[in-house]
Amino acid sequence: xDDSRIVALYWQRQEEAITASAQKYGPYCNTISYNITxxxxxxxxxxxxxxxxxxxxxxxxxxxxxxxxxxxxxxxCSMDVLRKKASLKRGGxxxxxxxxxxxxxxxxxxxxxxxxxxxxxxxxxxRFLRSLPQRDCxxxxxxxxxxxxxxxxxxxxxxxxxxxxxxxxRTRQKLxxxxxxxxxx
Amino acid sequence: xxxxxxxxxxxxxxxxxIARAAKKERHYLxxxxxFAAMLVFVAGLSFLAFGDLLPFAGVEQPVEPPYxxxxxxxxxxxxxMDYQALNSAYERETWEALFKYQEDLNIPCQYYAPTxxxxxxxxxxxxxxxxxxxxxxLCNHYSYGGAMTxxxxxxxxxxxxxxxxGLYDLYIEEGEAIPDNIYCLTYQEEYGGYLSxxxxxxxxxxxxxxxxxxxxxxxLHYVVGYLEGAQAAAREMEAEDRIQxxxxxxxxxxxxxxxxxxxxxxxxxxxxxxMLIGSGYLLxxxxxxxxxxxxxxxxPFAGGNSETQFYIQYDVDKTIDRIMEMLxxxxxxxxxxxxxxxxxLNDGAGTWSFSHTSREECQQVLQELxxxxxxxxxxxxxxxxxxxxxxxxxxxxx
Numbered sequence: 225x226d227d228s229r230i231v232a233l234y235w236q237r238q239e240e241a242i243t244a245s246a247q248k249y250g251p252y253c254n255t256i257s258y259n260i261t262x263x264x265x266x267x268x269x270x271x272x273x274x275x276x277x278x279x280x281x282x283x284x285x286x287x288x289x290x291x292x293x294x295x296x297x298x299x300x301c302s303m304d305v306l307r308k309k310a311s312l313k314r315g316g317x318x319x320x321x322x323x324x325x326x327x328x329x330x331x332x333x334x335x336x337x338x339x340x341x342x343x344x345x346x347x348x349x350x351r352f353l354r355s356l357p358q359r360d361c362x363x364x365x366x367x368x369x370x371x372x373x374x375x376x377x378x379x380x381x382x383x384x385x386x387x388x389x390x391x392x393x394r395t396r397q398k399l400x401x402x403x404x405x406x407x408x409x
Numbered sequence: 410x411x412x413x414x415x416x417x418x419x420x421x422x423x424x425x426x427i428a429r430a431a432k433k434e435r436h437y438l439x440x441x442x443x444f445a446a447m448l449v450f451v452a453g454l455s456f457l458a459f460g461d462l463l464p465f466a467g468v469e470q471p472v473e474p475p476y477x478x479x480x481x482x483x484x485x486x487x488x489x490m491d492y493q494a495l496n497s498a499y500e501r502e503t504w505e506a507l508f509k510y511q512e513d514l515n516i517p518c519q520y521y522a523p524t525x526x527x528x529x530x531x532x533x534x535x536x537x538x539x540x541x542x543x544x545x546x547l548c549n550h551y552s553y554g555g556a557m558t559x560x561x562x563x564x565x566x567x568x569x570x571x572x573x574x575g576l577y578d579l580y581i582e583e584g585e586a587i588p589d590n591i592y593c594l595t596y597q598e599e600y601g602g603y604l605s606x607x608x609x610x611x612x613x614x615x616x617x618x619x620x621x622x623x624x625x626x627x628x629l630h631y632v633v634g635y636l637e638g639a640q641a642a643a644r645e646m647e648a649e650d651r652i653q654x655x656x657x658x659x660x661x662x663x664x665x666x667x668x669x670x671x672x673x674x675x676x677x678x679x680x681x682x683x684m685l686i687g688s689g690y691l692l693x694x695x696x697x698x699x700x701x702x703x704x705x706x707x708x709p710f711a712g713g714n715s716e717t718q719f720y721i722q723y724d725v726d727k728t729i730d731r732i733m734e735m736l737x738x739x740x741x742x743x744x745x746x747x748x749x750x751x752x753x754l755n756d757g758a759g760t761w762s763f764s765h766t767s768r769e770e771c772q773q774v775l776q777e778l779x780x781x782x783x784x785x786x787x788x789x790x791x792x793x794x795x796x797x798x799x800x801x802x803x804x805x806x807x
Contacts, residue, residue: 226505288424303416342418365419
């Protein structure tokens with residue numbers, strides 16, 4: 225079923241919307257959540273929560289890209305679960321490593337919250353990601369949005385693990401420079 | 410926690426960027442692999458039809474796209490739908506699978522539907538597609554057999570692909586060769602049946618009702634496959650003396666008020682597992698029944714009283730990928746009709762919740778069927794006496 229039909233079902237308040245969402249995006253959301261929580265039960269709970277939040281937000285929202293819409297919800301939900309369970313760094317899955325890698329981009333003791341609103345950071349990230357070659361952008365998001373393991377992200381982009389590691393390292397360096405240039409580091 | 414802040418911000422980047430990264434990359438055979446495959450094909454080894462293509466997710470192929478700009482420039486695809494079937498799940502999935510190639514590779518695709526249920530009207534729709542510039546027509550129903558044969562003679566430069574179209578659907582005389590610009594594929598029904606029967610027994614069901622909508626060749630293949638799969642699993646579990654399968658045909662193509670009666674009939678026979686083979690209306694029966702396996706329909710299952718469903722569906726994505734690989738590598742296997750094993754097995758929710766059978770085990774079973782290390786007859790008849798499980802043939806229910 226295409227996305228517009230699924231969204232239409234939500235607007236019509238038909239419960240089939242959730243069945244259709246689960247059928248098309250269930251495994252996708254489950255993978256994201258599992259990557260973050262490293263727990264089958266938590267992932268299942270987050271995916272169910274994703275359908276519930278979607279039901280509560282469509283309408284009034286009318287998302288055009290459901291993969292991104294559901295992806296963001298399940299990611300946020302999974303991060304919340306992880307936060308609740310323990311401090312983020314002690315969490316399971318691919319999150320601690322991804323976090324450690326990213327800290328080099330905003331390292332140096334500066335407090336991002338004091339320097340820029342989260343929205344500014346996101347806008348800056350959008351600009352940065354759009355400046356990247358498509359493959360590098362996809363690799364970056366596979367690793368840090370979908371929280372794929374390095375192997376899985378490399379596989380998605382048809383790269384070797386080493387090659388993906390090198391590209392990600394360079395991308396992080398570029399990001400650090402980009403954030404510095406925009407006054408966010 | 411600056412890293413966390415950044416991680417959070419990444420979670421809010423533009424949807425378009427995320428959607429693009431979410432997209433599965435397409436996989437194509439490396440040029441050498443495609444070349445080797447075609448050599449084997451030319452050598453006429455029929456098993457190539459199923460080589461290295463599994464009907465489950467997760468099969469990776471080498472990735473370098475071997476297609477050339479010249480091939481891409483000349484590709485324009487018309488998807489010929491079945492009459493009044495635009496809204497069926499099968500047609501929708503086919504269109505969506507094809508449309509990805511328009512999105513990813515800018516190959517123009519358009520779907521067409523005949524205005525009536527006749528060969529002449531199908532031919533009109535195909536002619537319209539050719540006039541619109543289509544160089545390839547994917548005909549997505551066996552009823553296109555006649556129109557494909559006529560179109561092949563009228564337009565020898567147009568490639569015609571029949572999905573679900575068998576040799577006997579074409580209007581050619583016995584012994585006559587299939588035209589060079591026609592390639593047909595049908596699904597390996599007995600494999601779908603085998604996987605159902607095998608998994609059902611492995612899941613612990615002992616009394617099975619096997620209901621075929623109408624005893625067509627396709628349904629008979631499924632039935633025989635089911636019996637053989639059930640027997641194979643029973644043998645592995647040393648449970649042959651406990652397994653019973655009752656086979657019955659509905660002798661009708663349509664649904665209606667007698668569906669519920671049919672369901673009650675099944676209940677009365679104390680089946681604890683039901684195999685339903687036929688079109689979408691059987692989903693209504695499945696919804697009334699605790700455990701059922703449904704096949705030959707791609708309609709989503711929408712609940713009911715069912716606790717567990719074994720849902721065998723055509724793996725349309727795999728089929729379209731297979732056809733597109735042939736077109737993109739400019740290796741169109743004209744003059745050929747073959748069977749493909751592209752099925753996907755899920756539960757009713759579209760996931761995998763079976764207790765005693767893993768997805769990998771099912772993959773393995775299918776691979777063994779494909780490579781011939783596990784046998785499955787292509788027969789359309791069976792003799793209950795030939796089975797070591799108990800098989801009871803009840804004939805037509807009406």
